[in-house]
Amino acid sequence: xxxxxxxxxxxxxxxxxxxxxxxxxxxxxxxxxxxxxxxxxxxxxxxxxxxxxxxxxxxxxxxxxxxxxxxxxxxxxxxxxxxxxxxxxxxxxxxxxxxxxxxxxxxxxxxxxxxxxxxxxxxxxxxxxxxxxxxxxxxxxxxxxxxxxxxxxxxxxxxxxxxxxxxxxxxxxxxxxxxxxxxxxxxxxxxxxxxxxxxxxxxxxxxxxxxxxxxxxxxxxxxxxxxxxxxxxxxxxxxxxxxxxxxxxxxxxxxxxxxxxxxxxxxxxxxxxxxxxxxxxxxxxxxxxxxxxxxxxxxxxxxxxxxxxxxxxxxxxxxxxxxxxxxxxxxxxxxxxxxxxxxxxxxxxxxxxxxxxxxxxxxxxxxxxxxxxxxxxxxxxxxxxxxxxxxxxxxxxxxxxxxxxxxxxxxxxxxxxxxxxxxxxxxxxxxxxxxxxxxxxxxxxxxxxxxxxxxxxxxxxxxxxxxxxxxxxxxxxxxxxxxxxxxxxxxxxxxxxxxxxxxxxxxxxxxxxxxxxxxxxxxxxxxxxxxxxxxxxxxxxxxxxxxxxxxxxxxxxxxxxxxxxxxxxxxxxxxxxxxxxxxxxxxxxxxxxxxxxxxxxxxxxxxxxxxxxxxxxxxxxxxxxxx
Ligand code: CA
Numbered sequence: 001x002x003x004x005x006x007x008x009x010x011x012x013x014x015x016x017x018x019x020x021x022x023x024x025x026x027x028x029x030x031x032x033x034x035x036x037x038x039x040x041x042x043x044x045x046x047x048x049x050x051x052x053x054x055x056x057x058x059x060x061x062x063x064x065x066x067x068x069x070x071x072x073x074x075x076x077x078x079x080x081x082x083x084x085x086x087x088x089x090x091x092x093x094x095x096x097x098x099x100x101x102x103x104x105x106x107x108x109x110x111x112x113x114x115x116x117x118x119x120x121x122x123x124x125x126x127x128x129x130x131x132x133x134x135x136x137x138x139x140x141x142x143x144x145x146x147x148x149x150x151x152x153x154x155x156x157x158x159x160x161x162x163x164x165x166x167x168x169x170x171x172x173x174x175x176x177x178x179x180x181x182x183x184x185x186x187x188x189x190x191x192x193x194x195x196x197x198x199x200x201x202x203x204x205x206x207x208x209x210x211x212x213x214x215x216x217x218x219x220x221x222x223x224x225x226x227x228x229x230x231x232x233x234x235x236x237x238x239x240x241x242x243x244x245x246x247x248x249x250x251x252x253x254x255x256x257x258x259x260x261x262x263x264x265x266x267x268x269x270x271x272x273x274x275x276x277x278x279x280x281x282x283x284x285x286x287x288x289x290x291x292x293x294x295x296x297x298x299x300x301x302x303x304x305x306x307x308x309x310x311x312x313x314x315x316x317x318x319x320x321x322x323x324x325x326x327x328x329x330x331x332x333x334x335x336x337x338x339x340x341x342x343x344x345x346x347x348x349x350x351x352x353x354x355x356x357x358x359x360x361x362x363x364x365x366x367x368x369x370x371x372x373x374x375x376x377x378x379x380x381x382x383x384x385x386x387x388x389x390x391x392x393x394x395x396x397x398x399x400x401x402x403x404x405x406x407x408x409x410x411x412x413x414x415x416x417x418x419x420x421x422x423x424x425x426x427x428x429x430x431x432x433x434x435x436x437x438x439x440x441x442x443x444x445x446x447x448x449x450x451x452x453x454x455x456x457x458x459x460x461x462x463x464x465x466x467x468x469x470x471x472x473x474x475x476x477x478x479x480x481x482x483x484x485x486x487x488x489x490x491x492x493x494x495x496x497x498x499x500x501x502x503x504x505x506x507x508x509x510x511x512x513x514x515x516x517x518x519x520x521x522x523x524x525x526x527x528x529x530x531x532x533x534x535x536x537x538x539x540x541x542x543x544x545x546x547x548x549x550x551x552x553x554x555x556x557x558x559x560x561x562x563x564x565x566x567x568x569x570x571x572x573x574x575x576x577x578x579x580x581x582x583x584x585x586x587x588x589x590x591x592x593x594x595x596x597x598x599x600x601x602x603x604x605x606x607x608x609x610x611x612x613x614x615x616x617x618x619x620x621x622x623x624x625x626x627x
Pocket of ligand 1 (some may be wrong): 139140141143144145165166167223350
């Protein structure tokens, strides 16, 4: 092999762009960076990016099982799209493309790997999700905090808007802590490269530490550890019985992405004569009376000026995104995708993407971020029982309405529609969802005020909300730090709810991963959550039982049951500021409460008489009922 050939292979394999020289065709990238034989879908579209590549003649060396269907040129001569069919019996190996432009000839190799069996671990109601912002949890590798060749070269913990150096190794270092708490699935905010410059937002320079502006779909951010460490992360998580949820962003990319810097075609992005932000009004997508203007602004307006909006109606864009989604699952072995800004995507594209993922990996769990109001609008963006112009095939979504109604319920007086009735009425609307038990429920996340602050630092309300979360239908999500009673409002910015986990950095004054360094209240909170999670995971009534609720009564008493055959768990809650005692005769359709006994699952106390139940102000009890 001559040196020019070796050099070219390096360029292709490493994705580097070396300076072009006279006798060389310059290929910057081929995406996907590799593929596999034996995939469900035999079609593969390679996007080849290189200076003037469209002027080259491209041939594929004969490879048994592989058919070169077409080569498509587009507006920008720096791109060609190569359509291949990979037959079911094809052997792994290297495809060889022969390129010829004028008198320059070159060979480019492309790897078809052997396909390892990837079976995602589906999420169920038995799971408890723990959400981590990787930059803010723990710094396990000080050598990757910043890189001189990246657009943002700073890492500075004293600045809330800059990168702090947290990484995948830091999370791996604390798998034992997470297992002790009992969570079963880790959702990380995006791990894909964000080689974005700092941006001026509200007068402050901010980094893309949150990860929502991809600049290279095929690279895990080096500051988090890079591709090899992420692969190790997923494998180690699985060894520790922790599932991995990746944050997918299809709607937009970072402005520094090469597909934006050198657009394949104008229609790659949703273009506007002048900058147009999305209205964030999802109602326009659903409204049968909506103007085309409002629909277009909602879907095609940009989420932020530095997050260009992808035109998913463009079939090349759709293919690019879908193939990457599949590549990620096959390459890293992740279990689920949380899909960012779901409502802002093109709905036909999303259905195609979800279906393509499910075709390759039937077990993969997919849930969207649809922060819509009221409940039917959330239901519209997931498999539902509505009759709309489009039918979403997405199996799950975050339950934004249960989230916001729990927060309201705990902060207002009880009334006909207020207090406990808000929660009750939200759950009444489960008839809108095909699979309400699959909804991802939560009290807070990286975009919300910390729950403890929202309830005015009232520890009784804090416990009540968490008890609901961990015993209702759905798959609960906890935001990192909740277990040590982390508080804060997003004031002045969301950085206030994304603080470093104390002890996650070498030299931190206090290490709250360590029980001995936590306060008594923090340990009480950790133990309370640990107990709730254990209830969630061990009581079949809670993790797979039916959900039956009773209309709130006595100005704030709210009772529901989880029932799995003979297993009955009763959750009795008091959303008022007064102590309440009530007779249980109204629940006699569940069991004869005159004879029944119970175990209080939070205190392990045995109750021999539950014909009446007393609850203190803002108290919730979880009772396992025995007949
Ligand atoms: Ca680091």
